[in-house]
Amino acid sequence: MALRIYDTRSRMKKNFIPLVEGKVSIYVxxxxxxxxxxxxxxxxxxxxxxxxxxxxxxGFQVTYITNFTDIDDKIIKVALEENIDFQEVSKRNIDNYFDVMDKLNVLRADEYSKVTETIPEIIDMISILMNKKHAYIAEDGVYFEIxxxxxxxxxxxxxxxxxVRSGAGGRVGQTGGGKRDHRDFALWKNAKSGEPYWPSPWGNGRPGWHIECSAMSLKHLGETFDIHGGGRDLMFPHHEAEIFQSECCLDRENVVKYWLHNGMINVDGEKMSKSLGNFTTISETFDSVKPLALRYALLNAPYRQPIxxxxxxxxxxxxxxxRLLNTYLEAANIATSGVWSKNIFLNSVTERFTQGMNDDFNTRIAFVEVQSVxxxxxxxxxxxxxxxTISAFLGWLDEFAGDVLGLIPGVDELNTLAEEIDKKRNDISVLVEELLIQRQKAREEKNWEYADEIRDKLNSMNVIVEDSPQGPKWKIED
RNA sequence: GCACGGAUGGCAGAGCAGCUAUGCAAGGGAUUGCAGAUCCCUGGACCCGGGUGCAAAUCCCGGUCCGUGCUCCA
Structure with missing residues (x-):
């Protein structure tokens, strides 16, 4: 069963064939x-x-590189507004990034490359483009010549x-001070007074937006790599600029083998973005929903579809x-140890799950199978x-809902959670048990009114009572 | 305007030629004093108009509507 992935450049799903057998290199x-x-x-x-x-x-050996654009016009703007160093701005937002991504159970990449740590490589690359006459010096920086x-x-x-020439309309001539053509893009921007800068053969300044990714992917993954990813909104001009830079610099085509682009988050049918002001921060969202529930929401559609x-x-x-977590925890209380491979039901579920994921990472199909389990x-x-049997199912959930989809909290987290609940339970258990005995007595006497009154009281203590054939059970609402 | 996507039941959202998607909601039932949790059953859909095929939600042509990109953007 081959893995098929959608490549933006060829606009079709293709069988995935890595550059090096058994390995995948990814830059996002x-x-x-x-x-x-x-x-x-x-x-x-x-x-x-x-x-x-x-x-x-x-079974692939994955090298996953991503980056932080930790110097750019907007960071400088915020730093000026707050009268602090630009690095303070980037650092606090990078801290926030790691904080929320950890909570969302996003595994760490192998490398989080930073622009400010890649300046020499960027300068090298621009120098090569200059030497090959793909770039020119203007009054306000260095530009790539389309x-x-x-x-x-x-x-x-x-x-x-x-x-683009005809469609750009009124925008022609408005952008980029020293550009010869409006479609050219900046490789190096000269620093204005008060702005942070790095020395270069073309004067003090900072890298343009696009060159960083070409330099960083080259630095960490080499001249060619398997997958380049990013949001759909980066296709143009950012990723096209990368193609110009990398391919012209390295004198080769297909530096990137497969281009992958994730869909946008929409609000009222429109893309969530800073400029429209319709964005919600991840931290804010955690006020109303658990991090892994948000993860669930964002995986409920295939990655290319808008949400x-x-x-x-x-x-x-x-x-x-x-429902997933509760079922998982219920099963965990019963299970011993789980080997699922001998179970026919789970085998067929696994096959469909795998087919779905192999079809361009269709998590929606995967979810259907998790639901059926x-x-x-x-x-x-x-x-x-x-x-x-229950152990086998639990083992399956661990492997697929947990390891693959990342929807089951880690063992440490579950233990912490369990400890917290135990603690809360212990604090009130004597009282709760006593009330439940009174309620049972009332129920035996068919004094439903009093029984319900006790249940309401327990509810107000965040205790949920569930009657079962084995007698009443109770748990703390979280 | 140009480029690229998309239009599926009340809602979310797969499928992309033949076989029940799935979940939520709705209706019915099991269990229960009631509730909750859980399970079973039921109805309900493929934007419009043509075409190709034995067969089309799925392919082709023409509309309509929506989104994204063409400026910083995940």
Missing amino acids: CGITPYSPSHLGHARQAISFDIITRWFRKL DTAPEKYGQLTGQTLEM EFNQSMLEESQMHYN IKKLQELISNGNKED
Whole structure:
């Protein structure tokens, strides 16, 4: 069963064939840390988290590189507004990024490359482009000259030089002070007074936006690599600029073998973005929903599809996630140790799950299978099935809902959670047990009114009472 | 305007030629004093108009509507 992935450049799903057998090299454009991370960043990070997890599951040795654009105009702007060093701005937002991504169970990349730590490589690359006459010096910096490689234009977006020329309309001439052509883009920006800068052969300044990714992917992954990822909105001009830079610098085509782009998060049908002001930060979202429930929400559609974000989808995901976790915990209480491979039901589930994931990482299909396992597991539990069967199902959930989809909290986290609940339980258990005895007595006397009164009282203590054939059970609402 | 996507039941959202998607919601039932949790069953859909095929939600042509990109953006 071959893995098929959608390549933006060729606009079709292709069988994945790595450059080096058994290995995958991945570079994904990261964030510009000028403000706290929003849901769009979560979607990108989770999409590629899933992709790397699946590659590992298939047995590939994965090298996953991403980056922080830790110097740019917006960071400088914030720093000036707050009268602090630009590095303070980037550091606090990078801290926020790691904080929320850890909570979302996004595994760490092998490397988080920073622009400020890649300046020599960037300068080298620009020098090569200068030597090869692909770049020119203008009054305000160094620019890449599109006309030196016109055939490379529009590889990801299907546009030609002419289309952009005519379509740009009023924008022509407005952008980039020293550009010869409005479609040229900056490789190096000269520093204005008061701005942070690095010395270079072309004067003090800082890198343009696009060159960093070409330099960083070259630095960490070499001249060619398997997958380059990022949000759809980066296709043009950012990724097309990368194609110009890397291919012209290295004198080769297909530096990147497969281009992958994740879909956007929408609000009221429109893309969530800073400029529209319709964004929600990840931290804010955690106020109303658990991190892994948000993860669930963002994996509920295949990574390329847009996702409509609103309160009801969040609530629905919270419910699904709760059901998954509750079932998992219930099973864990019964299970001993789990080997699922001999179970026919689980074998067929695994096959469909794998087919789904192998079809361009279709997590929606994977979720359907997880749901069917949960359902079956509930049935097994309520029928008082044998421990080893339940253990097998638990083992499956650990492997697929846990390791692959990242929806089960880690052992440490579960233990901490269990300790907290135990502690809360212990604090009130004497009282609760006593009330339950009174309630049972009332129930035996068919004094339903009093019995319900006690249950209401327990509810107000965040205690949920569930009657069962084995007598009442209670748990603390979280 | 140009480029690239998308339009599926009340909602979310797969499928992309033949076989029940799935979940939520709705209706019915089991269990229960009631509730909760859980399980079972039911109805309900493929934007419009043409075409190709034995067969089309799925392919082709023409519309309509929506989104993204063409400026910083995950």
